Amino acid sequence: MSDIWLNKINWSDDGLVQVVTQEADSNKVLMVAWMNRTALKLTVQTGEAHYWSRSRKKLWHKGEESGHVQKIKEIRLDCDDDVLLLRVEQVGGISCHTGRHNCFFNKLEDGCQWVVVEPVIKNPEEIYSK
Amino acid sequence: MSDIWLNKINWSDDGLVQVVTQEADSNKVLMVAWMNRTALKLTVQTGEAHYWSRSRKKLWHKGEESGHVQKIKEIRLDCDDDVLLLRVEQVGGISCHTGRHNCFFNKLEDGCQWVVVEPVIKNPEEIYSK
Numbered sequence: 001m002s003d004i005w006l007n008k009i010n011w012s013d014d015g016l017v018q019v020v021t022q023e024a025d026s027n028k029v030l031m032v033a034w035m036n037r038t039a040l041k042l043t044v045q046t047g048e049a050h051y052w053s054r055s056r057k058k059l060w061h062k063g064e065e066s067g068h069v070q071k072i073k074e075i076r077l078d079c080d081d082d083v084l085l086l087r088v089e090q091v092g093g094i095s096c097h098t099g100r101h102n103c104f105f106n107k108l109e110d111g112c113q114w115v116v117v118e119p120v121i122k123n124p125e126e127i128y129s130k
Numbered sequence: 131m132s133d134i135w136l137n138k139i140n141w142s143d144d145g146l147v148q149v150v151t152q153e154a155d156s157n158k159v160l161m162v163a164w165m166n167r168t169a170l171k172l173t174v175q176t177g178e179a180h181y182w183s184r185s186r187k188k189l190w191h192k193g194e195e196s197g198h199v200q201k202i203k204e205i206r207l208d209c210d211d212d213v214l215l216l217r218v219e220q221v222g223g224i225s226c227h228t229g230r231h232n233c234f235f236n237k238l239e240d241g242c243q244w245v246v247v248e249p250v251i252k253n254p255e256e257i258y259s260k
Contacts, residue, residue: 008244018148022159026157029215076238105209108207
């Protein structure tokens with residue numbers, strides 16, 4: 001398969017592109033992460049989200065430990081060609097490493113305080129204890 | 131008003147935080163941008179999205195030229211405290227500078243080609259010709 005489509009992307013100086021991941025059926029925003037070329041190619045080839053972990057400096061098949069893989073429904077690219085939007089099925093209904101549905105669980109209330117508004121669905125110690 | 135809530139945010143070395151903006155009623159992802167502290171404070175104080183334009187190096191009241199302001203419905207912060215999610219009412223139904231509803235109008239088809247799938251609602255020359 002030709003890689004020409006990868007060249008449309010405006011990769012950062014360190015070869016990354018930002019990714020917003022959204023649950024396809026609920027349209028909830030799950031998380032924001034990064035991909036390099038290999039991660040994006042693997043994502044397309046396997047149909048499951050692969051990211052580049054900047055902290056661990058390695059490829060990361062989302063769900064490789066937890067089983068909470070993300071099945072790709074659609075991939076979009078923005079007007080500046082520098083942000084991808086993944087629309088996925090979130091297996092297990094948990095995308096956050098805290099055991100919550102999504103990573104955006106802190107809500108600003110009264111313009112001055114952060115309140116946790118999403119429940120922990122599964123204890124992270126159970127998720128990652130395999 | 132105390133600014134303690136701003137200190138929870140994991141600001142980048144250049145004082146910015148990434149922002150994903152989502153339309154509250156449709157849950158569609160509109161755009162991704164950046165804020166500094168002033169932009170976020172103005173957003174909360176005025177109830178309309180303000181960003182930091184990295185290309186123009188200035189504060190940017192979204193819609194200041196086009197009239198397509200974004201009225202804040204909710205502000206969320208992610209698990210790493212380094213990405214904000216704005217849920218907004220998009221006035222005029224256009225958030226992209228190309229005159230489209232949102233910025234994610236390129237769709238990957240057949241795993242190898244980008245296809246524009248969102249229509250131009252209003253010609254950008256009309257939007258910005260005031």
